[in-house]
Amino acid sequence: MENLFDIPSEYKDLRASVRALAEKEIAPFAKAVDEDHRFPQEAADALQKAGLAAAHVPTEFGGDGADALAVVIIIEEVARVCGASSLIPAVNKLGSLPLMLGGNKDQKQRWLSQLAQGKGFSYCLSESDAGSDASALRTKVERDGDGWILNGSKKWISNAGISEFYTVIAQGDASLGSKGITAFVVEKSDPGVSFGAPEKKMGFRGSPTREVYFDNVKLADDRRISEIGEGFALAMNTLDHTRITIAAQALGLAQGALDVATKYSHERKQFGKEIFDFQGVQFMLADMAMNIEAARQLTYVAASKSESNEKDLRFFSAASKCFASDVAMKVTTDAVQILGGYGYVSDYPVERMMRDAKLTQIYEGTNQIQRIVMARNLPNA
CATH class of the missing domain: 1.20.140.10 (Butyryl-CoA Dehydrogenase, subunit A, domain 3)
Incomplete structure (x- = not known):
């Protein structure tokens, strides 16, 4: 009988190659990354060189087009030696998936191609008073002519300050509750974007977790990656x-x-x-x-x-x-x-x-x- 519960050989080969890379180029630095609370740059460089930092990006935008199981195996094998380093591919997928699910082709070309080249992508949903109750978020976005103005802050953001791009979920009409929320892409270089001090954490110390602040950040409508009110x-x-x-x-x-x-x-x-x-x-x-x-x-x-x-x-x-x-x-x-x-x-x-x-x-x-x-x-x- 065919083995229905065994993964195909290409996934086994992927596991072997990622494990070899992790043992050689990530594991030797894991202890120092944790003790020094520093970003695992060695891991980031190794993963990027091997095409593993954002392997989920479709090939048409410069990625490897890795499917969900392949990404799971990559993260699993990196985490086996260094948890903080495994957040590099994990956060890149989390941050960019809203764009992949909701964005148009021009938007995907604009940001996914840069992600594939090594510019990280983070996800901004949680706030001080909106954790498990994510629909209670208070970060506000208002119409400004043909564009938008964003104000507020996001908390517990993984790889904040390292990533170049941020998916930000913001409230446009509080009277509508979750139906008033819309999603945008914000760039680290946008005027009005700043970051808090890194959190002092129990674990994952090599992955910076910081608050992200938005002070009258002006966004053109081409930064919007969801229909209005469909961000949540x-x-x-x-x-x-x-x-x-x-x-x-x-x-x-x-x-x-x-x-x-x-x-x-x-x-x-x-x-x-x-x-x-x-x-x-x-x-x-x-x-x-x-x-x-x-x-x-x-x-x-x-x-x-x-x-x-x-x-x-x-x-x-x-x-x-x-x-x-x-x-x-x-x-x-x-x-x-x-x-x-x-x-x-x-x-x-x-x-x-x-x-x-x-x-x-x-x-x-x-x-x-x-x-x-x-x-x-x-x-x-």
Whole structure:
């Protein structure tokens, strides 16, 4: 019988090539990136050179045209050695997907071609008082002749200040609620755009998270990438596709932690034998591997549904992100436990992986919100 649950060879080859690149050109800098709270420029350069920083960009705009599963594998393998570096391809897809879903061909040519050349793209939805309740945003856009004027701020923006382009979701008519919201592309060089200080974070310290401010930013109408009043729907549709990249990130963190813990369990000896030989440790490693494989299958199915835009995507997207991130938190915590005192210090990467894993349960919708999304979109058997 044909193996229906095995990925085609081209994806396996992609995994091997990304893993080799990550081990050689990203892993050696991961510790310093975390400890120094600095952007992983080495990873950015390596990913860009290999065409992996924005592989999802269609070939007609200079990208590789990678499908959703390929992007998942890229992010997974980078996150396996460095969570912060995996946010480069993940944020580029998140920031540019609204343009790909809602923009016209001229707009796509204008910005996607530059993204493919290495100019990053971030996503501006969350605000101080609009996180899980994203429709409560207060960043305001007003008509100005044939154009628009943008005022307000966005919070928790990944790679802010590094990216050249920003998808900004703004309210044009508060009386209409979510139906008054419209989406725009804002450029870093636009007059009136500025950035707050980098947040001091528990994890993902190499990816700058900053507030973005808009002070009377003038935008021509060709910056608008949604129909007027349809920006919120576009933002939510985007997340249905990109939550899967967070699942991929969680997978990579979990797999990296399991790899370290397994290797350590054979090296560490207590009471005259490897700690791997103790049943308690074996049970932990078995559960870690089992749950990672379950999360991987769910994530890959969700990626397939994203590519074909199937009607049950919303459930599978939320489920993959929720399950994989919960697995990552458990696996990385157990990896720290297996390494004992060594797991608690930065000599080994598992404490960094545990800190990074926590965020995957929070951003792009907390796992509590994901469970609400799943409940409202239960698939038919």
